[in-house]
Amino acid sequence: xxxxxxxxxxxxxxxxxxxxxxxxxxxxxxxxxxxxxxxxxxxxxxxxxxxxxxxxxxxxxxxxxxxxxxxxxxxxxxxxxxxxxxxxxxxxxxxxxxxxxxxxxxxxxxxxxxxxxxxxxxxxxxxxxxxxxxxxxxxxxxxxxxxxxxxxxxxxxxxxxxxxxxxxxxxxxxxxxxxxxxxxxxxxxxxxxxxxxxxxxxxxxxxxxxxxxxxxxxx
Amino acid sequence: xxxxxxxxxxxxxxxxxxxxxxxxxxxxxxxxxxxxxxxxxxxxxxxxxxxxxxxxxxxxxxxxxxxxxxxxxxxxxxxxxxxxxxxxxxxxxxxxxxxxxxxxxxxxxxxxxxxxxxxxxxxxxxxxxxxxxxxxxxxxxxxxxxxxxxxxxxxxxxxxxxxxxxxxxxxxxxxxxxxxxxxxxxxxxxxxxxxxxxxxxxxxxxxxxxxxxxxxxxxxxxxxxxxxxxxxxxxxxxxxxxxxxxxxxxxxxxxxxxxxxxxxxxxxxxxxxxxxxxxxxxxxxxxxxxx
Amino acid sequence: xxxxxxxxxxxxxxxxxxxxxxxxxxxxxxxxxxxxxxxxxxxxxxxxxxxxxxxxxxxxxxxxxxxxxxxxxxxxxxxxxxxxxxxxxxxxxxxxxxxxxxxxxxxxxxxxxxxxxxxxx
Numbered sequence: 001x002x003x004x005x006x007x008x009x010x011x012x013x014x015x016x017x018x019x020x021x022x023x024x025x026x027x028x029x030x031x032x033x034x035x036x037x038x039x040x041x042x043x044x045x046x047x048x049x050x051x052x053x054x055x056x057x058x059x060x061x062x063x064x065x066x067x068x069x070x071x072x073x074x075x076x077x078x079x080x081x082x083x084x085x086x087x088x089x090x091x092x093x094x095x096x097x098x099x100x101x102x103x104x105x106x107x108x109x110x111x112x113x114x115x116x117x118x119x120x121x122x123x124x125x126x127x128x129x130x131x132x133x134x135x136x137x138x139x140x141x142x143x144x145x146x147x148x149x150x151x152x153x154x155x156x157x158x159x160x161x162x163x164x165x166x167x168x169x170x171x172x173x174x175x176x177x178x179x180x181x182x183x184x185x186x187x188x189x190x191x192x193x194x195x196x197x198x199x200x201x202x203x204x205x206x207x208x209x210x211x212x213x214x215x216x217x218x219x
Numbered sequence: 220x221x222x223x224x225x226x227x228x229x230x231x232x233x234x235x236x237x238x239x240x241x242x243x244x245x246x247x248x249x250x251x252x253x254x255x256x257x258x259x260x261x262x263x264x265x266x267x268x269x270x271x272x273x274x275x276x277x278x279x280x281x282x283x284x285x286x287x288x289x290x291x292x293x294x295x296x297x298x299x300x301x302x303x304x305x306x307x308x309x310x311x312x313x314x315x316x317x318x319x320x321x322x323x324x325x326x327x328x329x330x331x332x333x334x335x336x337x338x339x340x341x342x343x344x345x346x347x348x349x350x351x352x353x354x355x356x357x358x359x360x361x362x363x364x365x366x367x368x369x370x371x372x373x374x375x376x377x378x379x380x381x382x383x384x385x386x387x388x389x390x391x392x393x394x395x396x397x398x399x400x401x402x403x404x405x406x407x408x409x410x411x412x413x414x415x416x417x418x419x420x421x422x423x424x425x426x427x428x429x430x431x432x433x434x435x436x437x438x439x440x441x442x443x444x445x446x447x448x449x450x451x452x453x454x455x456x457x458x459x460x461x462x463x464x465x466x467x468x469x470x471x472x473x474x475x476x477x478x479x480x481x482x483x484x485x486x487x488x489x490x491x492x493x494x495x496x497x498x499x500x501x502x503x504x505x506x507x508x509x510x
Numbered sequence: 511x512x513x514x515x516x517x518x519x520x521x522x523x524x525x526x527x528x529x530x531x532x533x534x535x536x537x538x539x540x541x542x543x544x545x546x547x548x549x550x551x552x553x554x555x556x557x558x559x560x561x562x563x564x565x566x567x568x569x570x571x572x573x574x575x576x577x578x579x580x581x582x583x584x585x586x587x588x589x590x591x592x593x594x595x596x597x598x599x600x601x602x603x604x605x606x607x608x609x610x611x612x613x614x615x616x617x618x619x620x621x622x623x624x625x626x627x628x629x630x631x
Binding site: 075079 | 305
């Protein structure tokens with residue numbers, strides 16, 4: 001519980017600060033751009049689907065690569081940490097999805113005011129699942145590289161395969177356009193597939209990280 | 220806290236850092252883990268702290284340590300602050316980790332030590348000097364009050380006054396809160412008087428485990444006429460010899476019995492003690508000079 | 511503080527004995543606790559305890575349960591007697607050997623000792 005509390009309080013706060021800064025930067029960019037051209041798409045959508053998920057993936061990497069060894073150094077087990085990290089990935093993805101949604105809300109107001117045009121964007125649920133899977137994949141890759149070093153490059157395609165799952169139905173991602181029809185057949189059922197991808201990522205993370213050695217740093 | 224190591228092996232790829240090592244520590248003492256650079260001290264301690272899954276067994280009070288929450292709570296290993304923190308973390312934040320994650324953490328004591336070692340709370344770990352990072356490691360190690368506390372080369376980069384402050388803090392806290400403390404070092408001279416028992420390792424293997432005072436009495440330097448010294452040392456474990464003209468001195472390892480003392484007197488040999496540091500150097504010297 | 515050669519507990523025991531002999535520590539006076547000794551000399555408390563145990567075994571010190579260690583009444587006389595036993599062997603004989611080695615006639619040594627006796631030095 002202590003680890004979970006630490007991860008969520010520090011990293012959700014951190015994520016919120018980063019999101020707020022990025023949002024303001026996006027708005028500034030949109031106003032600047034509007035001087036030269038018509039605004040025909042949502043800048044926030046571009047950022048949330050293309051950049052935010054990498055940020056979330058990096059947070060997943062950070063949790064395993066940086067915080068897990070510290071937890072072990074302070075007398076915690078990998079098992080305890082992974083339990084906390086699993087819960088954290090849910091809360092963090094949820095928080096980031098809400099922040100994305102909040103951004104669309106504010107941005108939508110600005111767009112209405114300025115009479116700019118926008119595109120449809122993903123639902124909060126879709127964002128949540130995308131962030132969830134990317135956070136899980138980040139943890140998986142960090143665990144794999146921590147355990148096997150460069151040998152973990154073999155895990156990369158697996159991680160990539162999991163990561164594209166939630167993005168397929170998401171407007172603006174550009175992930176796998178050629179199989180976009182398959183998910184639409186499933187409709188909202190595809191969200192279950194995304195959830196499954198997260199579950200696979202977490203199970204793999206547990207399996208790998210249970211034997212993760214902590215390297216004693218030399219300097 | 221009792222420590223039992225049985226057939227422990229630690230390998231990194233093709234390198235064997237700890238090679239089938241077995242020993243037991245009865246606990247509640249200050250132990251010195253002595254070995255040269257690369258002898259396997261850190262790898263051994265990492266295994267004791269549950270940092271890696273052991274080949275062989277590592278038990279604390281009879282319980283395996285790896286991924287055992289109850290046992291892990293009782294252990295703390297610090298080399299310097301970098302293990303228990305990120306380089307980007309502020310010192311104050313590092314102490315918060317300890318306070319948040321360790322049930323046995325004594326925060327007022329941690330702050331007191333931080334002040335004693337003059338570690339600025341607002342600086343980031345990466346901005347500290349090596350000596351300050353080492354000192355922060357000592358703060359984490361002592362304030363954790365763990366029944367098994369391991370300090371790996373904790374004196375690195377500390378200046379002399381800081382080292383003495385470290386020794387004093389270590390001693391007084393050990394007396395106030397007796398627990399098992401293992402200190403690894405290859406600088407024995409200064410620390411020797413603090414250590415009750417020594418574990419000497421070399422090339423990943425146990426060389427000897429002995430009470431420090433007993434070990435001190437086990438080495439003898441024998442000086443005299445070369446022929447007499449040779450006669451006297453025949454059949455004894457000679458660690459090293461050196462000659463100056465007709466005078467020769469030999470370091471002998473092992474208690475001399477009374478008849479030996481009498482014979483030495485008859486031969487007119489001078490017997491003297493050997494410093495722990497010298498004993499250590501010769502006990503870990505490769506036989507045949509190959510390394 | 512201590513040489514790193516002979517067992518530290520023996521060095522401590524010898525120091526306490528020297529203090530008793532010189533009168534720095536008097537009969538029935540309490541000596542510092544093992545922990546005070548350990549902190550003062552920067553040594554392991556078990557080492558200090560071992561020194562005290564040796565002194566208790568030799569009847570130089572006695573233990574009052576829960577209070578501490580005290581110098582025994584007969585300690586000084588006992589240590590003086592022991593010192594007298596070994597004095598000639600350990601102090602005088604080597605002095606004579608040394609005097610001969612550097613060529614001082616024993617008569618000169620005796621004269622010097624007599625000067626000490628008369629308070630001339």
